[in-house]
Amino acid sequence: MRLSRNVSMATGLRYKGKGPMLTFVLHRIGGLGIASFVGIHMMSSYFGGAIGQAANVIYQNWAFQLVIFFCALFHAINGLRITIMDLWPRSLEHQQEAIWIEWAVFIPLYGTAAYIILINGLAG
Amino acid sequence: MSDRKLDFKQRGLNFEMLMWIFTRFSALGMYLLILVGIIGAMVMGARTHMNMADVLRWGFMPNISHVSNTELVDIAPWETIFWQLIGSALLLLAVSHGVHGLVSIVDDYITTPGGRKIVRLISIVMVAFFSLVGLGILWNYKPF
Numbered sequence: 001m002r003l004s005r006n007v008s009m010a011t012g013l014r015y016k017g018k019g020p021m022l023t024f025v026l027h028r029i030g031g032l033g034i035a036s037f038v039g040i041h042m043m044s045s046y047f048g049g050a051i052g053q054a055a056n057v058i059y060q061n062w063a064f065q066l067v068i069f070f071c072a073l074f075h076a077i078n079g080l081r082i083t084i085m086d087l088w089p090r091s092l093e094h095q096q097e098a099i100w101i102e103w104a105v106f107i108p109l110y111g112t113a114a115y116i117i118l119i120n121g122l123a124g
Numbered sequence: 125m126s127d128r129k130l131d132f133k134q135r136g137l138n139f140e141m142l143m144w145i146f147t148r149f150s151a152l153g154m155y156l157l158i159l160v161g162i163i164g165a166m167v168m169g170a171r172t173h174m175n176m177a178d179v180l181r182w183g184f185m186p187n188i189s190h191v192s193n194t195e196l197v198d199i200a201p202w203e204t205i206f207w208q209l210i211g212s213a214l215l216l217l218a219v220s221h222g223v224h225g226l227v228s229i230v231d232d233y234i235t236t237p238g239g240r241k242i243v244r245l246i247s248i249v250m251v252a253f254f255s256l257v258g259l260g261i262l263w264n265y266k267p268f
Binding site: 035038039043046076086087 | 218223
């Protein structure tokens, strides 16, 4: 049952899935980001040592915090939409509207947090 | 569009389907546990001794090391067995949810049956390893 794909990478990148496709990709990137951050964080706090200290320096960097907060918040909000829509399948007809609501929740929350992270980070 | 005419036995109740529903319910469970953590932090004095980032960090994992450098006066209520149990539940849900997510991503790129079997074996090892490491941190027991 090997999957045969007749689509090249370039064609795949040109796929115009629009809003739902964008949330799918960001959900994936967010999940990978959380998994790698939590995995490294757990290892460094368990084993400690010089490598653990080096990892902690990375987490305290404002650029890293901007990225990881984007991953966590988007994954949480998009995951809530997916959970609600999958448990009440009739709402799937309104997926487009649900994604608009999702961005309306995400942008103010992330914008506020990003502003605070940036202000604190650039102040030193 | 959601009229289900299939008999329950014909709906394909298999491991993949169970993991699909587990992903949804574990997400709901994690929202609940994070909410418990944030409300608990408010009750235990976070309103006057912690900032928003510290409260969220405590919410995402109620471990004592996440509040040890705040202005809290008394951290005794923050390191009770209740919070260790909440943290353990959150950890086990997060590890299984996350590793299953990694498997479903990798499945899009590794498509041979043999390769997928190897991915599943690695995923079982990862679940066991990260669960033990996390529980070791939460319960302060480090055998290695």
